[in-house]
Amino acid sequence: MCVLCGQDFVAQAHWTDRYVEDRARAAGPGADPTEYQRDRRRDRAHRAAVTNQVLACYGMRVKDWAGSKYLLSDGKGNSEIVQDLGALWAAAEKILGRPLDPLDPALKERMLDGALAR
Amino acid sequence: MPSPGSPTKRPVTVVTGFLGSGKTTLLSRVLSDPSMSDTAVLVNEFGKVGLDHHLLRRADEKTVLLGHGCVCCTTRDDLVEAMLGLLDEEGRGEIPPLKGVVVETTGLADPAPILYTVFSHPVLQHHYRVDRVICTVDAVNGALHLDRNAESTKQIAAADVAVLTKTDVSDAGTVDALRARIRGINPSARVLEAPFGDVRPEELFGDGSTDPSGPRAPAVDLGDGGHVSETHSTSLTFDGPVDWTAFGTWFSMLLHARGEDVLRVKGLLDVGGPGPVLLNGVQHVIHPPDHLEEWPDGDHESRIVFITRGIRAEEIVDSLETFSGLIGARPQPLESDVRV
Structure with missing residues (x-):
């Protein structure tokens, strides 16, 4: 952990983050550090929006936390800070008490209801 | 030694296959080819120590024998150590620049943890990339292994290239049936035949099989009848x-x-x-x-x-x-x- 900014050093970017992260890393020293920042923030915002549509079916939501983590919370005041989608589903399972299974037929109905409500 | 950010990561080939399916025979043939001389081989012994190791004569000097049995469960650290060791030796100029590394698994190993080791280790991930998983399938007993052992199915599922061995002592009908069965399990794998372990290295390791193949055959469902029908x-x-x-x-x-x-x-x-x-x-x-x-x-x-x-x-x-x-x-x- 960095004592100045409170961030963990992340040795391994999750595969869902690789596209943006790898391009930023490949740019290397001397490159404009802000060049990929807009892409990265847009990607994170989009990921949070998409994931929220799924999490809404379980009474949870996620938001981008300072562009470095995601903050997962439910309506009862539980919250968890996660690094990426890999950790998010595990944290959501912990809060919910059961795994969130995309193959669950009940999820289909809830997602359809959610889409109609929007 | 290339710098950590070097785009040229050393390709790692994982050779898997059920017990007695001809992994070592295949490797000893392929590694005797001059084009494979700068390829290091990591073998793993299960049971009789060093037996397979002595068969891999061409690769003797660069062979690092992993201890403790199975790669996936107990010797992942050994794999890390062995691969870091190779980087060290290469950096010191004790061995010529590595063209690649071949990891031979035990017959019962699940290849996934080996891939995970290469992808996730903070140093290895920058120096190595997993190129492909090769699975040997015994043309004589392959169907039996598939019926009886879930590991066998997992190995074929994980493979990019499936090599049918012992086709010389098997009849054409059995080979065709097995080929169809492999396709059924993994439509994306390339299937090669290697009678007596003979297969051209370029066919096995060449760029032809790195092509990002999608499914090549129609969807096949194994149904609910057989032993591995799941x-x-x-x-x-x-x-x-x-x-x-x-x-x-x-x-x-x-x-x-x-x-x-x-x-x-x-x-x-x-x-x-x-x-x-x-x-x-x-x-x-x-x-x-x-x-x-x-x-x-x-x-x-x-x-x-x-x-x-x-x-x-x-x-x-x-x-x-x-x-x-x-x-x-x-x-x-x-x-x-x-x-x-």
Whole structure:
């Protein structure tokens, strides 16, 4: 952990983050550090929006936390800070008490209801 | 030694295959080829110590014998150590620059942890990349292994290249049946024949098989009749470009919930860019997805195959259908399930 900014050093970017992260890393020293920042923030915002549509079916939501983590919370005041989608589903399972299974037929109905409500 | 950020990572080839299926014979033949002289070989012994090791004469000097039995469960650290050791020796100039590393697994090993080791180790991930998984299948006893052993099915599911060995002592009918069965389990794998372990290294390690192959055969479902009938393969495409971020959300969720049962995923996804995304994963272990500059051939449609255990093709398609609003495209099975 960095004592100045409170961030963990992340040795391994999750595969869902690789596209943006790898391009930023490949740019290397001397490159404009802000060049990929807009892409990265847009990607994170989009990921949070998409994931929220799924999490809404379980009474949870996620938001981008300072562009470095995601903050997962439910309506009862539980919250968890996660690094990426890999950790998010595990944290959501912990809060919910059961795994969130995309193959669950009940999820289909809830997602359809959610889409109609929007 | 190339710098840590070097784009030329050393390719790692994992050779797997059931006990007695001819991994060592295949390797000893292939490694005797002059083009393989700078390839290091890591073998793993299970039982009789060093027996296989002595057979791999060509690679003797660079062979690091991993102790403690099975690579996947107990000697992952040894694998790390062995691979770091090779980097050290290369850096000190004690061995010529490595062209690649071949890791031979035990007959009962699950290749996924080896891939995971290479992808996740803070040093190894910058120096090595997993090039391919080769699985040897015994043409005489292969069907029996598949009937009796779940590991055998997992190994074929994880493979990029399946090599049929002992075809010289097997009749054509058996070979054809086994070939069809391998295709049924893993439509994305290339199937080669190696009578007496003879196969050209360029065929095995050449660029031909790194092509980001999608499913090559129609979806085949093994049905519910046989011993390994729990394995299903689902080949599908999408009716338009998919939203890569949303697909990642769906797939990471699936892997979290059912990762153990998703034996393999491989394919090309049209994400609306100039080239597709190459997706390749074995259980929880996903290769870093490769956003290609251009399509490898004229067919610009997504094609992806899921090999699952206990998850039916309809469940995958149904789930993708549910998420189609987010993903931006609807799944289309490439062909309805065929039972074999």
